[in-house]
Amino acid sequence: MVTQSRTSRSTEAFFGRRRGKTVSPQQDAALKAGLKAYGLDLASVPPDDLRNLFEAKISSVRLEIGFGGGEHLLRAALTDPQTGFIGVEPFVNGMAKMMMAVAKAPLANLRVHDDDATQLLDWLPPASLDGIDLLYPDPWPKKKHWKRRFVSPVNLDRFGRVLKPGGSFRFASDIDSYVNWTLLHCRAHGAFDWQADDAGGWHSPYAGWPGTRYEAKALREGRRPAYLTFRRV
Numbered sequence: 001m002v003t004q005s006r007t008s009r010s011t012e013a014f015f016g017r018r019r020g021k022t023v024s025p026q027q028d029a030a031l032k033a034g035l036k037a038y039g040l041d042l043a044s045v046p047p048d049d050l051r052n053l054f055e056a057k058i059s060s061v062r063l064e065i066g067f068g069g070g071e072h073l074l075r076a077a078l079t080d081p082q083t084g085f086i087g088v089e090p091f092v093n094g095m096a097k098m099m100m101a102v103a104k105a106p107l108a109n110l111r112v113h114d115d116d117a118t119q120l121l122d123w124l125p126p127a128s129l130d131g132i133d134l135l136y137p138d139p140w141p142k143k144k145h146w147k148r149r150f151v152s153p154v155n156l157d158r159f160g161r162v163l164k165p166g167g168s169f170r171f172a173s174d175i176d177s178y179v180n181w182t183l184l185h186c187r188a189h190g191a192f193d194w195q196a197d198d199a200g201g202w203h204s205p206y207a208g209w210p211g212t213r214y215e216a217k218a219l220r221e222g223r224r225p226a227y228l229t230f231r232r233v
């Protein structure tokens with residue numbers, strides 16, 4: 001019964017590949033040990049104050065959805081040790097890469113979840129996050145697949161519930177139709193104010209931006225990314 005409901009929940013917003021090439025024995029060991037140390041137990045009751053999820057003494061908590069190989073998440077967690085980071089990635093090879101990195105250099109301000117981010121969002125207490133990053137989400141460029149996009153009215157309701165007032169939702173993408181889609185959905189939703197920046201413009205990366213693997217591919221292929229920031233009103 002429990003297994004069944006978990007199976008159906010895990011596919012609500014995840015339509016990608018779970019696995020790529022076979023993980024090496026070393027990666028597999030890092031993955032198992034890493035998930036034991038950093039993985040969140042969504043069967044437990046979440047703490048009222050999310051800062052208690054972390055070993056480090058931290059002042060704020062951010063979530064990164066779909067961190068891929070963890071390039072951005074790792075850099076953010078290293079450069080900002082007073083912020084707690086929760087990273088979500090259902091793709092096994094991506095999580096294995098991240099867990100290899102923290103096996104070498106442990107992080108006291110990191111926790112992870114290895115399945116659909118909607119599960120984690122529904123587990124989090126209301127108004128508990130300072131920020132959500134959705135960086136290069138799966139673009140689903142064909143119109144018939146747009147309903148698979150992570151940005152949707154139901155997921156914006158989820159973001160609205162877990163973000164603190166004034167908290168940020170950052171969205172980066174190289175797919176123009178997804179950028180427009182996100183602007184329109186956020187405007188229609190009403191809980192998010194777009195922080196249009198007339199100085200740098202929406203084509204300037206965020207401050208301290210380390211880039212991501214997916215972004216490097218988009219740039220190589222000549223696409224121009226957009227970086228949007230919304231505030232929870």
Ligand SMILES: C[S@@+](CC[C@H](N)C(=O)[O-])C[C@H]1O[C@@H](n2cnc3c(N)ncnc32)[C@H](O)[C@@H]1O
Pocket residue numbers: 013014015016017065066067068069088089090091094115116117118135136137138139150212213214215
């Ligand atoms: C295009 S990749 C981008 C990865 C990374 N952010 C980057 O920029 O390199 C999108 C990632 O989102 C993950 N993803 C897709 N649906 C998801 C979901 N429902 N919850 C969490 N992650 C998801 C995929 O597994 C994939 O790694």
